[in-house]
């Protein structure tokens with residue numbers, strides 16, 4: 001069986017950061033230009049023991065053919081015969097129109113030689129054709145000989161008699177009848193929520209739009225994850241299972257979540273589908289802005305407090321863990337400057353309310369002239 005995963009992901013994100021002037025500018029393109037579509041196609045082999053690697057003939061049936069280790073094309077074994085005898089395998093009935101390919105490898109060292117092969121159909125008929133193998137292994141693609149208006153139930157291949165002076169030997173290996181399963185293609189078209197900006201003190205219900213672009217119904221899992229981009233540990237994720245008819249669109253909702261602190265966040269969503277090991281992901285940035293209650297936020301490690309500052313702000317280790325990245329946010333939640341432990345010059349800032357964000361702790365700061 002051949003498995004191929006074709007993956008398409010286009011996402012445009014521009015993230016510029018200029019701190020030299022004391023103001024951070026972050027430009028976010030929140031809308032992915034095209035969906036992440038996961039395509040899984042698979043050709044399925046209808047024959048059993050197609051290369052004779054069980055070391056035995058069944059489920060092939062044959063007249064005089066044996067399994068041989070002398071000249072295998074692939075693996076350890078092939079099938080061989082001396083004389084004009086048949087080997088056949090019958091399969092579950094399959095419309096010939098759905099067959100992707102019928103191929104086999106054959107060689108007949110004693111030249112000149114010919115080889116007949118038969119297609120057996122569900123209406124009881126069969127059609128026989130002849131071709132001419134060479135002394136060395138050669139692959140024959142006989143797909144074009146199929147009668148596409150019928151349904152196939154079996155394949156037969158023959159040896160020969162009356163060639164050159166040597167024994168009338170035929171060797172056969174790696175026979176294959178492949179059908180293509182319906183194309184499976186599902187994609188996250190967009191992340192509907194959260195996007196752009198949400199308020200710190202509101203509850204958000206993540207929603208994504210998913211479409212089945214494929215040719216068959218499909219079952220899949222959709223995952224949504226939310227993270228603060230400065231924090232390596234995502235703090236929310238949820239999974240929804242979907243059954244989607246071909247061509248359908250769905251907008252599943254996920255468990256509601258509440259932001260823990262104001263910051264630039266990222267929401268990611270991907271599809272878990274059998275045959276898709278890569279989990280192609282759509283990502284989208286959004287802002288969590290300080291809400292009304294941000295000044296009163298408390299955490300287990302530090303208590304929110306209002307600090308009045310003139311000119312210099314002395315960042316104390318009691319305020320937060322100085323190993324963390326510490327950022328000063330303005331009232332709208334924009335990062336204004338990065339703070340260092342000790343004295344920070346904030347004389348260039350306009351008077352007003354600011355917030356010091358350190359890891360998961362946000363502290364209110366009042367800057368006066």
Ligand SMILES: [Ca+2]
Pocket residue numbers: 051052053072073074075076077078173174
């Ligand atoms: Ca073999």
